Amino acid sequence: MRRPALGTSENEITPEALFFSRREFVARAAWLTAGSMALPAYAGDATAAHYVIPGDALSAENDVTGHNNYYEFSSDKKAPRVLAQALTTSPWTVTVDGEVEKPYTVDMDELHKLFGTEERIYRLRCVEGWSMVVPWSGFALSRLIERARPTSKAKFVEFESLKRSSEMIGQRGEPIPWPYREGLRIDEAMNPLAFAVTGLYGRPLPKQNGAPLRMAIPWKYGFKSPKAIVRIRLRDTQPATSWNQAVPSEYGFYGNVNPAVPHPRWSQARENRLGEIQKRPTLPFNGYAQWVAELYQGLDPRTLY
Ligand SMILES: Nc1nc2c(c(=O)[nH]1)N[C@H]1C(S)=C(S)[C@@H](COP(=O)(O)O)O[C@H]1N2
Ligand SMILES: [Mo]
Numbered sequence: 463m464r465r466p467a468l469g470t471s472e473n474e475i476t477p478e479a480l481f482f483s484r485r486e487f488v489a490r491a492a493w494l495t496a497g498s499m500a501l502p503a504y505a506g507d508a509t510a511a512h513y514v515i516p517g518d519a520l521s522a523e524n525d526v527t528g529h530n531n532y533y534e535f536s537s538d539k540k541a542p543r544v545l546a547q548a549l550t551t552s553p554w555t556v557t558v559d560g561e562v563e564k565p566y567t568v569d570m571d572e573l574h575k576l577f578g579t580e581e582r583i584y585r586l587r588c589v590e591g592w593s594m595v596v597p598w599s600g601f602a603l604s605r606l607i608e609r610a611r612p613t614s615k616a617k618f619v620e621f622e623s624l625k626r627s628s629e630m631i632g633q634r635g636e637p638i639p640w641p642y643r644e645g646l647r648i649d650e651a652m653n654p655l656a657f658a659v660t661g662l663y664g665r666p667l668p669k670q671n672g673a674p675l676r677m678a679i680p681w682k683y684g685f686k687s688p689k690a691i692v693r694i695r696l697r698d699t700q701p702a703t704s705w706n707q708a709v710p711s712e713y714g715f716y717g718n719v720n721p722a723v724p725h726p727r728w729s730q731a732r733e734n735r736l737g738e739i740q741k742r743p744t745l746p747f748n749g750y751a752q753w754v755a756e757l758y759q760g761l762d763p764r765t766l767y
Contacts, residue, residue, distance in 0.1 A: 513584055513655065513680065513750065520583065521594035523663050525736040530670045531588060532689060533637055534623070534630035542670040548629045549690070551673045560620070560695035562610035570674045574660065576609070577601035581664075582657050582678070587719050587733060587748045589683035594736045598678050599661035604652045612648065612696050619651040620644075620701035621677065622693040638708040644688040645701035645715065646679065647757075655680060655753050681750040686717040716766035718758070719748035723767045 532542035556573060559565035568576065579599045587593040607619065625641035627633040633640045650656065657678040660667055667673040672689025679686045685705050695701075705713035712726050721731045721744035732741040746763070747754055758766055 513582065513753075518585065518595050520597060521736050526594055526596050526662060527668050527670060529592075529594075529736060531590075531684060532670060532672070533632050534640070534642065534690070535632045535670075537632070537637065543668075545631060546669040548631070549624075549626075549669050549673075550629060551669060551690075554674050554692075556606075556675055556691060557693045558606060558610040558696075559693070560697050561613045561616035562696050563613060564609070564611045566610055570660075573675070577605050577658075579660060584657070584678055584680040585748055586678070586680065586684055586687070587744065589685055589713070589717070589725060589730075591728060591730070591733055592736060593733045593742075596678070597663055598657060598659045599664065600657055600659040600678070602654055603656040603658045603677065604654065606658055606694065607648075607651060607696070610696070615698040616696035617648055618697045618700050619646045619648060620693075620695045620697055621646075621688045621691050622695065623688050624690040624692050638704040640704075641692075642688055642690075642704045643701060644677070644686055644703050645697075646686070647700075648696070649757055650679075650754075653754060653757065655750060681719060681747040681754045683717040683719055685713065714767050718763065718766045719744060720746060720763055720767055722746075723764050 528543050529539045530542040530546075531539070532546060535542045535545040553569060555567050555569050557565070557567040577600075579601060581597060581599050583595065583597045585593060585595050621644045623642035623644075624630070625633065627640075646656070657680075659672070659676045659678050660674060662668070662671060667676065672691075675691045676689040677687045677691065700715060703713075703715060706715055719730075724730055730744055733744045735742055745751075
């Protein structure tokens with residue numbers, strides 16, 4: 463039995479976090495473990511790290527997989543569920559390179575064998591003002607990065623999503639520069655909360671949610687969690703990011719959730735949790751301050767929007 467990671471204590475795990483019986487979970491998770499030597503974190507007991515707070519219920523699977531932002535397909539929230547099915551997600555390779563000693567390229571089968579899967583329940587807060595609670599599966603981003611042995615020059619991590627306009631019909635227009643690019647500081651990327659996602663709700667990641675590989679960076683607005691990742695490049699300079707390039711007055715590099723800093727066109731003080739009627743107050747760092755606030759010591763949090 464593995465202990466919950468990173469100071470997660472029992473009282474931070476809500477009853478809702480035990481979202482289906484262990485037997486059903488193991489059955490659903492069979493695809494995750496097939497061919498993998500690593501024991502998943504939840505194999506012995508339901509003690510996976512669940513970074514949710516009392517009052518956080520899981521969002522309905524139908525909302526998680528039916529209300530999406532995925533501009534490679536459409537700017538409409540309901541369209542990606544349909545349009546993203548056109549994407550060929552196998553074969554798929556991911557390259558980790560740049561300021562590293564051992565650049566590598568792996569396909570998704572190898573990735574599963576290398577890193578296995580654990581379960582993380584995270585809140586996701588979109589900069590537009592909606593939020594949800596998602597049971598992701600995957601592995602710590604730090605493991606993917608460490609395998610390439612970053613050099614001392616690796617100060618930032620750049621994520622590159624797929625560019626394939628033959629299947630991604632939203633790429634035929636230009637609301638943002640393609641491919642979708644995102645980035646983190648290396649210390650943000652190595653924080654144990656930064657999560658590489660290959661599944662949700664105990665199943666392989668649906669295409670509309672970013673199959674076969676996406677990020678979940680839970681203390682940042684959703685646009686900092688790129689989907690359909692093909693390349694992760696360690697860099698010595700801060701990478702350009704798509705939303706910042708497209709609308710620099712509205713989206714910065716950091717994108718940390720902060721109720722005190724309004725978007726130029728709306729307040730961020732409250733949020734609309736999918737499936738709920740009353741709005742909730744937005745939490746600093748989306749409720750993850752105790753794990754990540756130290757990353758920004760000495761910096762004014764209002765400049766990290
Ligand atoms: N490649 C890519 N990644 C992306 C986006 C996108 O348009 N393209 N949208 C982002 C935004 S704004 C949000 S809120 C989340 C939404 O993730 P979800 O659809 O799984 O809820 O994905 C993020 N990742
Ligand atoms: Mo978003």
